[in-house]
Amino acid sequence: MxxxxxxxxxxxxxxxxxxxxxxxxxxxxxxxxxxxxxxxxxxxxxxxxxxxxxxxxxxxxxxxxxxxxxxxxxxxxxxxxxxxxxxxxxxxxxxxxxxxxxxxxxxxxxxxxxxxxxxxxNCFMPKAGVYHYLNMARLNNREFLQSSEVKLKKYFYVLRPILACKWIIDRGTPPPMLFSELMEAELENELRPAVEKLLEKKKNTPEIGNGKRIDELNGYIDAQLEELKHKADGMDGExxxxxxxxxxxxxxxxxx
Missing domain, CATH: 3.30.460 (Beta Polymerase; domain 2)
Known part of the structure; x- marks a missing residue:
């Protein structure tokens, strides 16, 4: 191409x-x-x-x-x-x-x-933004990452909105588009090797395909979804x- x-x-x-x-x-x-x-x-x-x-x-x-x-x-x-x-x-x-x-x-x-x-x-409303990305992450997680074998690229369609939520909560501004910028700012250090390995595979493989569920990432996702829901509910409306x-x-x- x-x-x-x-x-x-x-x-x-x-x-x-x-x-x-x-x-x-x-x-x-x-x-x-x-x-x-x-x-x-x-x-x-x-x-x-x-x-x-x-x-x-x-x-x-x-x-x-x-x-x-x-x-x-x-x-x-x-x-x-x-x-x-x-x-x-x-x-x-x-x-x-x-x-x-x-x-x-x-x-x-x-x-x-x-x-x-x-x-x-000036039109950005943080609480609405968090709920948008949180719902996106929850939906993609439920639909694509619950089996023992999953579509590996779908991890990014859950991780990216999770990191976007964290960005908004921390800064109150629209999150950047680039996943690398979100990852640098919001992803915990202990998760980075697993995510970077998956990212490299995604960028260099024409069709990344299916693979075994990555328990380390699934555990992180489940914990973040629960924590972010609690934080979103406590945010002031605009x-x-x-x-x-x-x-x-x-x-x-x-x-x-």
Whole structure:
């Protein structure tokens, strides 16, 4: 897989999407395992973008679609959200927006996105963020890591949200995308050899496949899920950011 060629093709596809959909893409990033820093050699490219349509589109009485699902195959997974949808979710402190804002792999961005960025972190609500990642970790743990033989890559889909929870509780800010940064900041030293060994295997094996359950990691996961639930329940709630700030940005992007 020629990564540079595929990245160039993604950028070409963004231009094609803009022309065929009559939109402006103001930000596009990588959102999957490549952005998390543990992609396998055969991992696909998860491109996610935020777009703006012409002003008259937003003045229609008829409810219109706010998602573009452009391509999904073994190489590309490309889709985007309308800016109105993005700002509405940002008001709810949806963690996806914070991840897209901090992705280390950017395919396209703009001065318009910089306008959005001025308010993004002010919308972050730590308690909501902890519950989001905690629920993700619990669900993946229950679904993938309870048998004597498990899909080894799924450990990262439990460990990453656990470390994200710990980051939020310790710092009160959106967690970084890179797993290595989370691991450096939040993973206990005695767990690192096991995780680093698994990480090396994940990054260098086209299909990591199944393997025996790693009791050391499962024990850590079970203990953390219980502890994090207790801490999350004790966190203070927060009020969403004022709608006016998001309305101002929305109108500015539409040129109103």
């Amino acid at each position: 020629n990564e540079n060629k595929i990245i160039s093709e993604i950028k070409n596809k963004l231009c094609e999407i803009e022309q065929k959909e009559n939109i402006r893409i103001i930000h596009c990033i990588e959102s999957g395992s490549r952005a998390w820093g543990f992609a396998s050699p055969d991992s696909d490219f998860d491109a996610r973008f935020i777009y703006v349509r012409p002003t008259e589109y937003y003045l229609k009485l008829e409810k219109t679609r706010d998602v573009i699902e452009w391509e999904l195959n073994d190489v590309y997974d490309i889709n985007g959200w309308d800016i109105r949808k993005a700002l509405e979710l940002l008001h709810k402190s949806n963690p996806t927006l914070f991840e897209w804002n901090s992705s280390p792999i950017i395919y396209k961005t703009s001065s318009e996105w910089e306008t959005v960025r001025t308010v993004i972190n 009020k969403p950011v004022e709608w006016q700030r998001l309305d101002d940005i929305f109108l500015r992007l539409l040129g109103i």
